[in-house]
Amino acid sequence: MILFAVSVIVFSLMHSVPGGPFDERKGRLPAAAKANILKKYGLDQPVWKQYMNYMSHALRFDFGIPYQRPHTTVAKLIGKSWLITVQVGLTTIFFAFSIGIILGIYAAYHQNTWIDNFVTFISSLGVTVPNFVVAMWLILIFAVHYNWVPMGGWGSSGQCLFGKYFCTDWILPVVAYAIAPMSLVARYTRASVVEVMGEEYVRTARAKGLNESKVMRRHVFRNAQIPMITALGTEIPNLITGSIFIESTFRINGLGKYFVTSTLNRDYPMIMATFLLVALLWGIIYLLTDIAYTLIDPRIRLGGSSIN
């Protein structure tokens, strides 16, 4: 339903643009040739027909041909760039969540000490400062001043850990990209761990002589997971938009960068396809978050089906 609405909105917006991709800015085309081109891309038909035509193909993963690169298909281009974006995203999520959770638990455990204050300070910096600003600082320090790592690219530096993976040019994008979600995760983790540590059952567990690591693992961490999953669910979609900035800063040929170039070039098929894909992904992530809740907390599963 939402997918349908999004596709209609995007499609009608795209077609209300004054000026098409085949405007005669660079010299006039003969009328017949122009009609031919328009016919080839189906642009001579009424808008609703173009829409129906498009959607029937899109359901079969045929998104047409990108105007900016006529020798390939949208599906191929997205398939290729998608892989890079997923690599960037997954590496980032991995580091952001593991470091964020560790920092959060550490801060919660040493509540109101300098460690806690330090983590809180870093995480509030990380949440507020935009990731492209962080990216520029990292480039200035580590790529320009010290020249330790390359300034941009993805897997093209040649110095890699496994074949084409974990190269030196992965470091800066991943760090710049991970700081915001890491800070958020650290914040959520700290808050939920602090809350759970104040609960009666944790005191009971300590009172009956359970050792500290067991209390943390069995009682505190397990119950503190629920808010963390919420953070995960809301952060992953934000990573999609974040990747636009990271990919343009570090010149990574991922989906985010193609999204910007295709909006600049008014490449309807590319824009449509990326939008549909993101809307679909967004929906799937929300669904997965709900499922993850029920897996972690049996109370929600028993509580009925009113989770929306």
Next chain:
Amino acid sequence: MSVPLQVHRTFLEDAFRRFAQNRLALIGLVLVLLIIFFAVFAHFLAPFSYEKARFDRVLLMPFQHPEHPLGTDEVGRDYLSRLIYGARTSLIVSLSVQGISLLIGLPVGAIAGYFGGKFDYVICRVIDIMTAFPALLFTILIISVLGGGLGTIVIALSLTSWIIIARITRAQVLSLRELEYCIAARSIGASEWRILMRHLLPNAMSPILIAVSFGIPAVIFAEAGLSFLGLGVNDPIASWGKMVGVSNAYIRVYWHLALFPTLAIAITMLGFSFLGDGLRDALDPKQKIQK
């Protein structure tokens, strides 16, 4: 033993006291006031005009020329002046977007929440669709349709951010509508309009104000981000985001082009979010206890 005096304070006095005791919030306030000061008096503070290019003074480093303490950019415009005018651009965009969002979101949310019915249904679906999607992508889409420029950015960002205000207003009105004082007001014959204006909206104001105070840095970020990508304000106008985006090409040698605008963005964002945090803690003490 002295018995503490029972001092009567209004809610606003209470909120003000809580705010004044919050060190971070005060730092935020000072930063924000500083930026507003730069934005308002940019004419007097900036040594040069933001658009005057001097091709005999292209890409000067900081302190290389006595007249340009922060150097010049790629077409020879004084960088300090452009930074000062950048504050003005950020504030114009963010304040007008939040103003428009309030103008649309407040009445729409209040009417939807209070009267319900078909209007509420439509508004809810609109909110659903808009939140089913990253707002930034939607903004980029609208800009690609309408073209760049200061006015377009304000429109595009308002189109996505009124939703937040409308949603909060609706939720507030919906939850306040059934409270005793509303029923009491209705029972003594107050008109629906009067209940909405005199009883509901003033009580719904704190969360809305908090949303606005967090909305301003969000818009500053969005404007800087769009300009950074080349989808933002058009050229002679100074925008921090655009300055960062352009500097990316010169970063190997001319580090000052990247450093100063990023610092300006970071300081502005920090100032506004500290202020927002402080306002939230001051206006909504319940939330802080929960935290």
